[in-house]
Amino acid sequence: MVRVVLLGPPGVGKGTQGRRLASEHGWALISTGEMLREAVARRTPLGIEAQKQMDQGLLVGDEVMIGLVNERSADTDAAGGFVLDGFPRTVPQADALDVTLTRRGHALDAAVSLRAPDVELVRRMSARRECPVCKRAYNLVSWPPRDGRHCDDHPDVDLIQRADDTPETVKRRLVVYGQQTAPLLDYYRSRGRLREVEGLGAMDDVYRALTRTLGL
Ligand code: AMP
Numbered sequence: 001m002v003r004v005v006l007l008g009p010p011g012v013g014k015g016t017q018g019r020r021l022a023s024e025h026g027w028a029l030i031s032t033g034e035m036l037r038e039a040v041a042r043r044t045p046l047g048i049e050a051q052k053q054m055d056q057g058l059l060v061g062d063e064v065m066i067g068l069v070n071e072r073s074a075d076t077d078a079a080g081g082f083v084l085d086g087f088p089r090t091v092p093q094a095d096a097l098d099v100t101l102t103r104r105g106h107a108l109d110a111a112v113s114l115r116a117p118d119v120e121l122v123r124r125m126s127a128r129r130e131c132p133v134c135k136r137a138y139n140l141v142s143w144p145p146r147d148g149r150h151c152d153d154h155p156d157v158d159l160i161q162r163a164d165d166t167p168e169t170v171k172r173r174l175v176v177y178g179q180q181t182a183p184l185l186d187y188y189r190s191r192g193r194l195r196e197v198e199g200l201g202a203m204d205d206v207y208r209a210l211t212r213t214l215g216l
Helices: 014-025 032-041 045-056 062-072 091-103 118-127 167-181 183-190 203-213
Strands: 003-007 028-031 082-085 110-115 128-130 137-139 194-198
Touching: 003 014, 003 183, 014 028, 014 082, 014 137, 014 203, 028 032, 028 062, 032 045, 032 062, 032 082, 045 062, 045 167, 062 091, 091 183, 110 183, 110 203, 118 128, 118 167, 167 183, 183 194, 194 203
Parallel strands: 003 082, 003 110, 028 082, 110 194
Antiparallel strands: 128 137
8 A cells, every 4th residue: 555646747757657556556546637627628616717727837726736635535445545646736735735644644655756858748748648538648659549549448539639738838837847846856855755766768667667666
């Protein structure tokens, strides 16, 4: 059982690696970006509110995000362990997570930072596509679907590009990461929780490094 946070800039592979880590070990994957995109698609009040920030590459408010994760992490499927992808993204969010876990008599096992240079992140995000049904991630260059267009597991479904993977928004998201999220590296380092993993290279190699650093 592991409670782990995946840290790192947009496009570094947190979603892909987190999905695999969670599914191979039977842990819950808590992806705040995915939860928000779901809310946007369903036009819920949260989705309508969050979309404004998301489309601009800005962060959704801490209070909303903290409430969302507090609720989701209390679900029964998260009792046996969870992988957080995309949360925390600010120091107040990290503080709130700490408080919540402590209150439940739990603790975070590790915060794993995935790293890659900005040029690589931009390249990846522009080629990134996902299946709107199963959320499986593809890359048109390095990890294309079999027929170049549809999800391998849903042959009738066209892959889509995320609304915030446009060049302008990608640039903004990288700036926001540097300003608001990168300080979390020191935050977790000073608490002895940080593990660093090279996010460049083949997906399987990154996954192996990730599991090794978690002692799995
Ligand atoms: P992601 O899929 O993790 O790249 O998230 C997509 C977008 O959702 C981000 O650019 C933010 O607008 C929003 N978002 C996701 N997670 C958070 C969070 N923990 N705090 C604030 N905004 C978030």
